[in-house]
Amino acid sequence: MRYSVNHETKKNTRVRGLFASALVLACAFGTVTLAAAQVTPPPTPTDIAVPAGNSAYLVGHAFGSQGYTCLPTSTGAAVWNPTARPEATLFADFFGHLVQIITHFQSINENPKPGVTPPLSGNATWQGSLDSSRVWMVKVKGIDAGSDPASCPNSGSIQCLLLQSVGNKKGATGGNLLADTTFIQRLNTSGGVVPTSVCTVGQTQLVPYTADYFFFRADK
Numbered sequence: 596m597r598y599s600v601n602h603e604t605k606k607n608t609r610v611r612g613l614f615a616s617a618l619v620l621a622c623a624f625g626t627v628t629l630a631a632a633q634v635t636p637p638p639t640p641t642d643i644a645v646p647a648g649n650s651a652y653l654v655g656h657a658f659g660s661q662g663y664t665c666l667p668t669s670t671g672a673a674v675w676n677p678t679a680r681p682e683a684t685l686f687a688d689f690f691g692h693l694v695q696i697i698t699h700f701q702s703i704n705e706n707p708k709p710g711v712t713p714p715l716s717g718n719a720t721w722q723g724s725l726d727s728s729r730v731w732m733v734k735v736k737g738i739d740a741g742s743d744p745a746s747c748p749n750s751g752s753i754q755c756l757l758l759q760s761v762g763n764k765k766g767a768t769g770g771n772l773l774a775d776t777t778f779i780q781r782l783n784t785s786g787g788v789v790p791t792s793v794c795t796v797g798q799t800q801l802v803p804y805t806a807d808y809f810f811f812r813a814d815k
Contacts, residue, residue, distance in 0.1 A: 634651040634652055634653060634654050634809065635651070636651050636654070636746075636780060636782065636809040637745045637746045637782065637783075638745050638746065639738075639743065639745070639746040639747075639755075639780065639782070640738055640742075640743050640746075642736045642737075642738055642757070643735075643736055643737065643738055643746075643755060643756060643757035643780060644757070645757065645778045645780060645811050646778070648813060648814050649777050649778055649811040649812065649813055649814065650811060650812065650814055651809050651810065651811050652810060652811065652812055653687075653696075653772070653809070653810040654687070654807060654808065654809050654810070655685030655686060655687060655696055655697050655807070655808045655810070656685065656686050656687070656688075656693070656805070656806075656807055656808075657683040657684070657685045657686075657699060657804075657805060657806045657807070657808055658683060658684055658686070658805055659681065659682050659683020659684060659699065659803070659804060659805075660681075660682050660683070660787070660801040660802060660803050660804065661679035661680070661681060661753060661787040661788075661801070661802050661804055662679055662680040662681070662682065662799060662800070662801050662802075663675045663676060663677075663679050663789055663790055663799065663800050663801075663802065664676050664797070664798070664799050665794035665795060665796055665797060665798040665799070665800075666796065667796045673793075673794055673795055673796045674794070675789050675790050675791075675794055675800075677789050679753075679787070679789075679802075680700075680701050681699055681700065681701060681719060682699070682700050682801075683698070683699040683700075683804075683806075684697075684698055684699070685697035685698070685699060685721070685808060695724050696723065696724055696725070696772075697721050697722065697723055697724055697772075697773070697808075698721070698722050698724060699719070699720065699721050699722075699808070700720050700722075701716075701717040701718070701719060701720060702717050702718070702720040702731075703715070703717050703718075704717070704718045704720075704731040704761060704762040705729075705762070705764055706729075706731075706762045706763060706764040707731075707761060707762045708760070708761055708762055708763075711761045711762065713731075713761075713762070718731040718732060718733060718761060718762070719731065719732050719733070719758065720732075721773055721776075721779070721808070721810075722773070723766060723770055723772040723773050725770070725772075726766040726768070726770020726771070726772050727766035727767050727768075727770060728763075728764065728765050728766040728770045728771050728772045728773040728774045729762075729763070729764045729766075729773055729774075730760050730762070730763050730764075730773040730774075730776040730779075731760065731761050731762035731763070732758035732759060732760055732761065732779055733758060733759060733761050734756055734757070734758055735756075735757040735758060735759050735778075736756070736757050737754035737755060737756045737757070738754060738755050739754060740752035740753065740754060740755060740784050743755070746780075746782045746783065747782060747783065747784065748783070749783070749784060749785045751788060752784040752785050752786055752787060752788060752804070753784045753786070753787040753788055753804055753806075754781075754784070755780070755781055755782050755783075755784055755806075756779075756780070756781040757778065757779075757780055758778065758779040758780075758781065759777070759778055760776055760777050760778065763775065763776060773810070775812045775813070776810050776811065776812055777811055777812050777813050778810075778811040779808055779809065779810055779811070780808070780809040780811070781806050781807075781808055782806065782807045782808075782809065783805075783806060783807040784804060784805070784806045785804060785805045785806070786802060786803050786804040786805065787802050787803070787804025787806075788802065789802075790802060
């Protein structure tokens, strides 16, 4: 009898904990959605400006890494490949606390737009942490870090970018946080640059970085 009571107590405590966590995430998700009108990206140079007809509705503060691989050259030397594989977690401020809202990684485009042929190496991907909606992006243009004090002030960091959607997909239960995203601006980058060390072919290295990602969708 004692085991049964203790077991049920632990079970109920666990269920209440899971419910509370889900409630916090749901509230955070709702706050992010309702705060869309308050998202104001910094002014940017024309090269990475989002086309007219699109408005920012979400910002995520990213903490992650850029993954680099050492490759051989035609002369037999070995150098770091400047093309990186991103891995990051994006957070939104929720009453003074950072709450995870999106993960960022490389994956195959599962729902390409008409005329788009997904590369086998995958596209940069953002996936909603709560609703599993996704958007796949490609780089349109970039500016060097340190070249614009308002949007890209940190010299010696990875570029600030304008990215455009090449595919979107709703979540498994119809979630659409990222299903209508048209453009993303990667701004305020810090770190993440290609290593300068001597390397051997096949060697990999993760370089930490942070950035702000601003998400845009077409005006209705």
